[in-house]
Amino acid sequence: MDDSVLFSVRLSLQVASVSTALIMLTGIPIAYFIARRKFKGRELLDVFCTMPLVLPPTVTGYYLIVLFGRNGLIGRFIYEWTGWTIMFTWYAAVLASYIVALPLMIKTTRAAIESVDKNLINASYTLGHSDFDTALKVILPLAKRGIIAGTVLSFARAMGEFGATLMLAGNLPGRTDTMPIAIYSLAGSGEGTKAQFMVLMMTVISGGFLYFANKYAKRII
Amino acid sequence: MGLHVRLQKRVNGFTLDIEWQISNELAVLFGFSGAGKSMTLQLIAGLIKPDKGQVSLDDTVYFDSSTGINLPPQERPLGYVFQDLALFPHMTVLQNILYGASNLSKNEKLDRAREMIHAFKLTGLEDRYPYEISGGQKQRVAFARALIRQPKVLLLDEPFSALDRPLRLEMRRSLREVRDNFSIPILLVTHDFEEAVAISDRMIVYELGRIAQIGSPERIKGSPVNIYVSQLIACVDSDSVVS
Numbered sequence: 431m432d433d434s435v436l437f438s439v440r441l442s443l444q445v446a447s448v449s450t451a452l453i454m455l456t457g458i459p460i461a462y463f464i465a466r467r468k469f470k471g472r473e474l475l476d477v478f479c480t481m482p483l484v485l486p487p488t489v490t491g492y493y494l495i496v497l498f499g500r501n502g503l504i505g506r507f508i509y510e511w512t513g514w515t516i517m518f519t520w521y522a523a524v525l526a527s528y529i530v531a532l533p534l535m536i537k538t539t540r541a542a543i544e545s546v547d548k549n550l551i552n553a554s555y556t557l558g559h560s561d562f563d564t565a566l567k568v569i570l571p572l573a574k575r576g577i578i579a580g581t582v583l584s585f586a587r588a589m590g591e592f593g594a595t596l597m598l599a600g601n602l603p604g605r606t607d608t609m610p611i612a613i614y615s616l617a618g619s620g621e622g623t624k625a626q627f628m629v630l631m632m633t634v635i636s637g638g639f640l641y642f643a644n645k646y647a648k649r650i651i
Numbered sequence: 652m653g654l655h656v657r658l659q660k661r662v663n664g665f666t667l668d669i670e671w672q673i674s675n676e677l678a679v680l681f682g683f684s685g686a687g688k689s690m691t692l693q694l695i696a697g698l699i700k701p702d703k704g705q706v707s708l709d710d711t712v713y714f715d716s717s718t719g720i721n722l723p724p725q726e727r728p729l730g731y732v733f734q735d736l737a738l739f740p741h742m743t744v745l746q747n748i749l750y751g752a753s754n755l756s757k758n759e760k761l762d763r764a765r766e767m768i769h770a771f772k773l774t775g776l777e778d779r780y781p782y783e784i785s786g787g788q789k790q791r792v793a794f795a796r797a798l799i800r801q802p803k804v805l806l807l808d809e810p811f812s813a814l815d816r817p818l819r820l821e822m823r824r825s826l827r828e829v830r831d832n833f834s835i836p837i838l839l840v841t842h843d844f845e846e847a848v849a850i851s852d853r854m855i856v857y858e859l860g861r862i863a864q865i866g867s868p869e870r871i872k873g874s875p876v877n878i879y880v881s882q883l884i885a886c887v888d889s890d891s892v893v894s
């Protein structure tokens with residue numbers, strides 16, 4: 431296999447894996463918080479977290495540049511302190527994938543948590559278990575199908591992320607060209623065979639992952 | 652002494668306003684659906700917050716609106732058996748029972764769980780999941796789980812309503828055993844008059860969020876205090892004749 435193709439495959443898997451791990455770490459607590467806590471602005475928070483799902487990826491990418499660019503609201507301070515900017519690095523691809531795929535995790539996990547029978551949660555409380563204990567031992571295990579579905583969808587979305595990644599990480603061969611970006615370049619430069627190969631590969635990887643995850647999700651409950 | 656309950660709660664146009672006291676006996680909360688019986692249990696357990704009133708057991712106050720005391724459900728030593736039993740579907744019988752023993756050390760938990768499994772005739776079912784056992788067995792698991800932490804009050808929200816008659820009779824026997832073995836106040840919500848008469852020491856009759864009458868089942872049957880109670884009994888009696 432061509433080195434550049436291999437690089438793109440490896441980078442895409444790496445970016446999708448890291449962003450999915452971050453999505454699990456943060457998305458599950460955010461979804462739990464929105465589902466279980468009644469507070470003012472709950473739906474606003476949900477809308478805010480879900481926006482990247484409906485916004486064009488270029489708009490999301492633009493916001494990320496405004497925030498994390500070298501002169502961005504947050505990026506400026508990072509650059510002043512460390513002399514480093516996330517722009518045009520593979521971390522930028524992770525950030526873009528994270529922001530774009532996070533809503534899928536929050537939506538599916540929130541729905542799964544809200545569908546857990548309230549009597550089971552009350553039973554846990556009357557048996558002496560705290561909120562935290564109840565979340566870990568009752569709510570999250572019973573919502574795990576939704577959490578797995580959210581993880582799979584997030585991974586697939588992160589693998590396929592293109593627009594925001596292009597704006598934030600650019601198209602630097604051998605540095606930030608994930609599979610979707612490499613396909614875009616190859617198709618534009620007339621290297622149809624390589625592009626076709628990567629398109630097929632992308633289809634097989636994403637489809638295969640979804641298939642096994644679906645099968646697993648069915649088996650666990 | 653005993654369980655003293657004085658509660659006011661307004662929800663969506665319905666007002667619950669009740670006061671009663673029971674000692675270590677089996678009391679039945681009796682009345683039509685929507686009279687506020689199940690809500691009373693939830694208020695006692697701390698799952699819903701009353702607007703006003705007091706809930707106390709012996710010298711311990713669980714809720715008092717005048718002093719602002721409101722213990723969370725976790726700190727109220729109650730056993731609660733829900734109408735749908737609320738067994739955790741992802742836990743085995745043993746895990747469900749052990750989950751009730753959060754206040755005990757690991758060794759104590761296992762010893763106590765074995766005792767409960769033996770007492771409630773669940774031996775051999777420890778590793779089964781709730782969907783793998785019968786309705787009667789599920790009831791017994793729910794009782795074992797509620798009792799393993801040695802609660803000071805037992806709250807039962809129509810736990811027998813989904814059972815057929817032979818199983819109901821069997822569960823009544825189990826409940827009488829629980830009453831005899833654990834000397835604690837037991838509150839049973841039911842709208843089955845026959846059941847109330849068969850097992851209760853005292854009946855508390857609810858009428859649209861208020862107390863209509865309190866007394867022994869015989870007394871309530873013999874001299875209903877108003878037309879509502881006599882209608883309630885007559886209605887239930889004719890109901891059981893039909894069924």
